[in-house]
Amino acid sequence: MRVAVLQLAYGEGAEEPVAERADRVAELVRTSGAGHDLVVLPELWSAGGFAVRDWEERSQSLTFSLPPALAPVAQAAQEIGAVVHAGSVVERTGEPGPDGRHLWNTSVVLGPDGKVVATYRKVHRFGFGGGEPRLMEAGTELVVVDLPAPADALPAGLSTCYDLRFPELYRGLVELGAQLFLVPAAWPAPRVEAWRLLLRARAIEDQCFVVACNTAGTHAGLRMGGRSAVIDPWGRVLAEAGTEQEVLSVEIDPGLVATARTDFPVLADRRL
Numbered sequence: 001m002r003v004a005v006l007q008l009a010y011g012e013g014a015e016e017p018v019a020e021r022a023d024r025v026a027e028l029v030r031t032s033g034a035g036h037d038l039v040v041l042p043e044l045w046s047a048g049g050f051a052v053r054d055w056e057e058r059s060q061s062l063t064f065s066l067p068p069a070l071a072p073v074a075q076a077a078q079e080i081g082a083v084v085h086a087g088s089v090v091e092r093t094g095e096p097g098p099d100g101r102h103l104w105n106t107s108v109v110l111g112p113d114g115k116v117v118a119t120y121r122k123v124h125r126f127g128f129g130g131g132e133p134r135l136m137e138a139g140t141e142l143v144v145v146d147l148p149a150p151a152d153a154l155p156a157g158l159s160t161c162y163d164l165r166f167p168e169l170y171r172g173l174v175e176l177g178a179q180l181f182l183v184p185a186a187w188p189a190p191r192v193e194a195w196r197l198l199l200r201a202r203a204i205e206d207q208c209f210v211v212a213c214n215t216a217g218t219h220a221g222l223r224m225g226g227r228s229a230v231i232d233p234w235g236r237v238l239a240e241a242g243t244e245q246e247v248l249s250v251e252i253d254p255g256l257v258a259t260a261r262t263d264f265p266v267l268a269d270r271r272l
């Protein structure tokens with residue numbers, strides 16, 4: 001299974017309108033994603049991971065059709081015939097959630113036909129009372145998706161950025177059958193060592209592949225950490241990006257999860 005991780009750099013929204021960014025990202029999917037089974041983009045790349053003041057204005061409905069930020073990416077997915085984890089968007093709903101808000105940080109997975117295969121609303125909101133917890137609802141559902149291609153694709157558990165700090169979420173995904181974790185993120189540079197360590201920890205403790213796509217560049221005054229990575233179920237780093245825009249291209253052997261879980265059956269020793 002060939003995987004491409006598109007670590008995007010983006011600056012302040014005013015310098016690059018969302019529509020232009022969507023076209024630029026779709027072109028990157030087309031040029032760098034071609035020849036891969038799975039292409040992964042980062043969290044909130046269209047709205048801006050920390051562009052809190054712009055989230056409302058850049059929010060998008062997913063109810064009837066693909067929003068303008070994702071339509072060009074869906075077209076590119078179709079052209080190259082790959083599954084594309086399109087990162088996340090600020091989703092706007094008509095009905096408010098339990099906290100009375102209409103916004104969610106929602107990841108979208110597209111099939112090779114450009115259609116939505118799965119969505120996941122970020123469960124753990126980052127901001128300690130500000131940012132996401134102030135403006136967004138928290139997701140409540142764990143999502144494991146059977147990717148439509150290739151035939152030997154592993155069941156993929158979805159999570160987003162700050163979720164990485166909550167191991168119980170990943171154990172829940174394993175209980176639902178996940179063998180691969182997809183983690184789009186907007187994780188800043190000052191805490192990037194935590195990111196690198198936690199990615200490996202989640203891979204080792206759950207004996208899963210981890211495919212993690214962070215952002216790069218400086219955004220809303222914050223330097224993003226980069227260091228997107230692909231990690232195998234033994235915790236070996238198969239590829240890791242630097243701190244600028246970069247594409248990782250990695251072949252993963254789906255059979256490795258079953259082998260790891262048979263040869264070293266640590267999950268069977270859990271005491272619940």
Ligand SMILES: NC(=O)CCC(=O)C(=O)O
Nearest residue numbers: 126161162186187188191
């Ligand atoms: N966008 C996020 O969820 C940021 C998380 C983060 O910066 C951290 O956990 O540290």
